Amino acid sequence: MNPIKEFFLDKMNIANKVSGSVFKWKYWLLYLSVFTLPMFMRLNNIMLFAFILLGTLEIIMNHKKYLAKHFLRAWPVWTFFVLAILGSFYGSEDIGIGFKNLERYWSFFLVPFVFVHGMVQYETKREQIFMSLVLGCVVTLLICYGNVVYEMIVGNEPLDYFFRWRHIGHQFTEIADTHPTYLGIFIVTSVLFMIQDKRINAKLKYPIMVFLIFGLFQLASRMALLLIVVFILYFFLLYLKKYKAQIALLILGLIACSLLFNKLGSDYMKSRLFSKESIADDKRFQRWEASYQIFKENPFLGVGYTQIEEIRNIKYKQFGFDQAARQDLNAHNQLLEYLSRNGALGGFVYVISVFFLFLYSIYRKDYLFTFVFFAFILANLTESMMVRIKGIEYFAIFTSLFLCHNLKPELKSVSSHIKKV
Template identity: 60%
Template sequence: MKKVLELRFWALYLTVFTLPMFMRLNNIFLGIFVLLGLASLIFDYKSWDISNFWKSWPVFSFFILAVFGSFYGAELWEGFKYLERYWSFILVPFVIMGEKDKYSERRKQIFMALVWGSLATLIICYGNVIYEMVTRNEPLHYFFRWRHVNHRFTNIADIHPTYLGVFIVTAIIFLIHHKGDRPYLRYATILFLLIGLFQLASRVALLMLLVLVGYFLLMRIAKYRFQSIFILLGLILCLVVFNKIGSSYLKQRLFTKEAIVDDKRFERWDASYQIFKENPFMGVGFAKIEEMRNQKYIDFGFDEAARNDLNAHNQFLELLSRNGAIGGFVYVCSLGFLLLLSMYRRDYLFSLIFFAFILANVTESMLVRIKGIEFFAVFATLFLCGVNPKRLEKE
């Protein structure tokens, strides 16, 4: 039975590997991991320390918010339906923190699973681009046209471009910190991931990358001199290449001020803020948030946003409108605690990851989407296991 239970670690690797791709496949591996983890509590209970679970409060507190939001103003069965996607907030930390030392020892392997998963996803996406160009007899310069970038680039892998961008940036951060064998393979991987970021045409992902470059150049260049120069040169190379041969759509999306200043997403934030002002303490819950927000969109003239049931595209405003001031308070405390604790521990790998995650949440509501929930649940819990970051750098 112990050999079977050992498969829970491989199930976690496969869960993280498939995180940047196909949602159904990823959910299957996640379910297997949780079931095997819970089974280990029954058959190998001596290795468990359930008291460690409370250390993961920055993660499972979002499940508590989801419970309040799900049943506030909703029927019992309807509430359970709303709650369905949020179980990772409590099950993942419960399983990992119960055996936190065992998972801490596998920190490197878990990150490598994300690296390989990001690579595999980009290969799938680029393979589809090549297939479409060949079957349509498209010229080479069509490679960067609108039909092969952003959502149309990632649709084949069933992933949102910004979410894939967050995973890729996380993989790059890890590869910079990780000192292993075959450095040339590592740098080739980083370069490929950089190129993929531009193909995603995600402004948030590129902003995260720029922050990463600035951090290493200003704060850590003495320790990561070669890596910093390599990332900077790779970024400049990608900027030049995509600006020279990229389509007008790609240039307009990435290299013009109007694409950022005129983004209607920022104007739509006011709809969620108005809902919060009208319901400041408890919010409106899941049962009413979509209807009320769509009505606000219509009142403000954002008919397309209403037709597509767009969320707030800002995690803080999402929680304010859904859970009121309590939701906003939990979000600030949880993310702030993780960021400050990582800085206090000098675990700069996770400091950058948490900062990038917070940055992504400025324009995305990542903690209401399965991929974002799962990413946060796994990696925030892994950080809370408390491994010594210096040990990872030596591996």
């Protein structure tokens, strides 16, 4: 062989080995992205950006191996990016504003784009990815509880202040730069994973589950607590023998926490969590009318992303929700959010995508993701998770992970071999 050619071939082989070892770091960056998902938004964005950047560089260097046709299978994720493009530039005369509106939605496109390149490998990392979320939720709660203890010591507060309004809900999670409802959804997902996963040491699993359940009450998130009750009932009715230890622990934990918070909690907490009146009088249900009116007036393509807040605030004021207008509150219902932003097109894409994922997970008998998607759909009845960065990233990452299992038979055999190794 020509010495010059041999020299360059050797250098290319060395470069490939080095790049291969470097690109393996993308998995750790993914774990860190999921780990930081429940907490500090800026740190989480940095981790996710680094993961996407490294994954994109790997695709560029190995572009011949990229299976573009598999990217089409990720349509339940990237179609929301298409909606974001339409909504960002529709009704906006300034292109710069359009790109600014689009900024937070890139994960809908980039996350499945990167996942598709190594879908076999990502599918084998499923347990590690879910465990990253579990650990992230635990650390986030520890940060929040640590801050509560610090504030009580500094303020010389009595012990019963631990359950007062200043240490629950938004006040509780503010130190970790997160939203109580979103953290509650992540905790519910973590508990569902831990119930089904048999590889976690019981000495660690059960204390963590109790700690997470306790944290749900401190978050004062009714939706998260409703979800955990629904899932416990489901497991109790259908899988009592299989998960009897976990179910018993969760039921005892819920009862103990309910009694504790009902006895020691502030009047605000009691009325929020244990009062029927507070649920029936929740003003977010009444505010839905404002978003529905926007949809009725703009039924096909909605009003776009540039004008939605201004138009909705006008509607809020017309209906007497001045505080909602001052706070620029969204629809707090994902279907109404898409109907008002993207019209019937947005509503159709949302319904088709989430119900396809839910039904397909049932068909595939992947019940962990069945519960994940069910929880996501139910949470979106009172939240607009897919217009918030944490909700967007959560949906993009875990839906892409779920769709990684949607492989051809020859790829599945490779996946099985990797798992054995």
